[in-house]
Every structure is written in structure tokens, then in C-alpha cells.
Amino acid sequence: MEKIRLALLSGGDSSEREVSLSSGNQVYNALDRDKYQITRYDPKTDLLKIVKDADKIDAALLILHGPNGEDGTIQGLLDLLKIPYQGAGVMGSSVAMNKVAAKKLYQQADIPVPAYLYFEKHEKLDTDTCLQTLGLPLVVKPANAGSSVGIAIVNDERELSSAIKKAFEQDSLILLEEYIRGIELTCGVLGNIKLEPLPVIEIIPGHEYDFFDYKAKYVAGATEEICPARINDIVKDQVQALAVAAHKALFLKGYSRTDIILKDKNLYVLETNTIPGMTETSLYPQAANAAGYSFSGLLDRLISLAMDKE
Ligand SMILES: Nc1ncnc2c1ncn2[C@@H]1O[C@H](COP(=O)(O)OP(=O)(O)O)[C@@H](O)[C@H]1O
Numbered sequence: 423m424e425k426i427r428l429a430l431l432s433g434g435d436s437s438e439r440e441v442s443l444s445s446g447n448q449v450y451n452a453l454d455r456d457k458y459q460i461t462r463y464d465p466k467t468d469l470l471k472i473v474k475d476a477d478k479i480d481a482a483l484l485i486l487h488g489p490n491g492e493d494g495t496i497q498g499l500l501d502l503l504k505i506p507y508q509g510a511g512v513m514g515s516s517v518a519m520n521k522v523a524a525k526k527l528y529q530q531a532d533i534p535v536p537a538y539l540y541f542e543k544h545e546k547l548d549t550d551t552c553l554q555t556l557g558l559p560l561v562v563k564p565a566n567a568g569s570s571v572g573i574a575i576v577n578d579e580r581e582l583s584s585a586i587k588k589a590f591e592q593d594s595l596i597l598l599e600e601y602i603r604g605i606e607l608t609c610g611v612l613g614n615i616k617l618e619p620l621p622v623i624e625i626i627p628g629h630e631y632d633f634f635d636y637k638a639k640y641v642a643g644a645t646e647e648i649c650p651a652r653i654n655d656i657v658k659d660q661v662q663a664l665a666v667a668a669h670k671a672l673f674l675k676g677y678s679r680t681d682i683i684l685k686d687k688n689l690y691v692l693e694t695n696t697i698p699g700m701t702e703t704s705l706y707p708q709a710a711n712a713a714g715y716s717f718s719g720l721l722d723r724l725i726s727l728a729m730d731k732e
């Protein structure tokens with residue numbers, strides 16, 4: 423069998439560059455050398471090289487997070503070059519990256535979300551109205567970011583202005599959200615035509631962390647992740663149905679991972695990741711593992727879905 427000529431992209435120039443590079447290394451090590459002839463590219467320096475090599479590339483595996491990687495820009499370049507890649511296309515990637523656009527599509531599909539307000543940098547932002555509408559605590563986030571970069575939980579109204587300023591440093595569009603105190607869950611979806619929801623994972627950041635912030639996400643042992651989540655079958659089915667609904671609502675493809683909070687008996691969707699973390703111990707590979715996929719088996723499946731072989 424001829425080997426698939428695979429372009430592995432990692433790095434990039436977003437605030438998640440380091441995460442992407444370390445995932446990229448693990449993916450590189452796990453890929454089956456009998457199936458793939460692999461060339462690595464870092465979009466930060468190698469865009470022209472990708473263009474030059476395009477007719478020698480059968481498929482691309484994108485291990486990129488955040489703007490200029492997960493948001494449709496790289497996807498658009500690869501579309502122009504006719505290189506298939508795993509996961510969502512241009513439109514799905516860009517609406518999922520933008521938490522405001524995603525929320526509007528979720529709401530259109532009757533997917534429950536925390537109450538929110540959003541502002542562009544040039545708009546007048548009346549903090550009193552925000553506090554009245556959303557109460558305290560509330561969450562401030564940049565619309566286009568990931569790995570909790572620029573996100574703050576505001577417990578005291580005196581912290582609000584600086585949280586807003588910090589979020590605007592990441593993006594010219596920000597959201598303020600009702601804080602949902604509950605159990606954090608995340609649920610992956612896999613497939614093109616038949617969408618398979620993966621086992622649900624429960625996320626418990628260590629006590630020293632306010633929430634699932636950057637450190638809680640990436641410091642080894644900082645967060646407890648329980649798979650399958652300790653929820654009953656009815657809630658599990660609801661979470662999986664929401665993850666599939668979110669995947670469809672945002673026009674995604676191949677795979678995705680939706681973050682959800684369970685409070686009392688209510689579920690709230692926070693966001694959907696179109697290129698979820700891809701170290702072997704990241705949430706999506708963990709859930710896939712519980713569904714019977716080894717890490718390299720998962721990568722095979724993602725590449726086969728990218729090439730529309732199924
Ligand atoms: N409305 C909210 N209520 C409670 N916690 C939240 C809320 N929004 C975000 N968080 C916390 O912040 C983390 C990151 O938020 P999320 O919307 O998933 O953005 P990111 O793209 O950075 O992962 C969540 O995993 C959760 O711990």
C-alpha cells in the first residue's frame with residue numbers, strides 16, 4: 423500500500439503556540455510510519471513551503487489552536503491548495519472560534535447557553551447595566567481565543583474594569599457571561615455522516631484554581647479528569663445529544679469537543695472546540711480511548727475522515 427503523504431502542521435502564532443508545538447510532537451511520534459510519510463510545517467515560518475509542496479501532499483493534520491490555526495484561515499489556504507485536512511472547514515472553524523457567533527447559532531438551535539452580553543472595543547460599555555443584567559460573579563472573555571487566555575471570573579464589581587481591559591487586549595470583541603456554578607463536563611463527537619458522541623468527561627480543577635484556567639489546563643496533575651463522568655444515564659444522554667447538536671449547529675465536520683456546565687439539572691453549553699487538544703492525555707484522546715480508540719488509531723480515523731474515505 424502506498425503511504426499517505428501527510429503534512430503535520432503545528433506551532434503557528436497564536437497565544438496557544440506552545441501547546442500546539444507539544445501536541446504536534448506527540449502526534450508526530452504516535453503516527454503510524456507504515457501508513458504515513460510525514461512532513462512537518464510550522465505556519466509561523468512555513469506557509470510558502472506548504473504552497474510549494476501542495477501537489478506532494480495527500481492530506482494535512484492540523485494541530486493548531488486559536489486564531490490563525492483553528493479559525494478557518496489555514497483551512498481556507500488548504501482549500502485553495504486542494505489539500506484535505508481533518509475537522510471543520512472554513513465556515514465551521516470560524517464561527518466556532520468566535521464565541522459570540524457560536525452562541526447565536528446555538529440559540530437558533532435551542533441549545534442552552536449562559537446569559538451573555540457582548541461588546542466591540544469602540545462601543546460604550548456601561549458596567550452598571552452589565553452587573554444588573556448578569557449579576558455577580560460573572561465571566562469576561564475575549565470572543566476569539568482559547569485555553570482560557572484572557573478569561574477572568576469577576577467576583578467583585580471593582581474587578582470588572584480591569585477584567586474587561588485584559589479581555590480587550592486579546593480581541594476587539596468580548597463577551598460578559600453569567601457565571602454558572604456547577605460541574606464541568608466535556609463531550610467529544612466523532613464522524614462525518616454518522617456522528618458518534620464519545621464518553622463524557624468530568625473536569626475538576628484543583629482547589630487552588632479559580633476555574634479551568636490556563637494553568638489548570640496544562641500543569642500536570644492540576645486538574646482531575648474523570649472519564650466516564652459521574653452522571654446518570656439520563657444526563658449522559660442529554661450531554662451527548664447537546665454535543666452532537668452543537669456540532670451540527672456550527673456546521674462542523676469530522677470531530678469536535680463541546681464544553682458544558684451542569685448546574686442542578688440544567689445544562690449550559692460554553693463552547694465547541696474544533697481542534698481539541700491533542701496530546702495523548704488531552705481530553706479528546708482520553709474520551710476516544712474510553713470508546714476503544716488508541717491514540718494512533720484516533721489519528722488514523724481523523725485522517726480517513728479528512729480524506730472522506732468513509
Ligand atoms: N459562564 C461560565 N460559568 C462558569 N465558568 C465558566 C463560564 N465560562 C467559562 N468558564 C470557565 O472558564 C473555562 C474556559 O472557558 P471556555 O468558554 O471553555 O473558553 P476556552 O476557549 O478558553 O476554553 C471553562 O472551562 C470554565 O472553567
Ligand SMILES: [Mg+2]
Binds near residue numbers: 693
Ligand atoms: Mg473551553
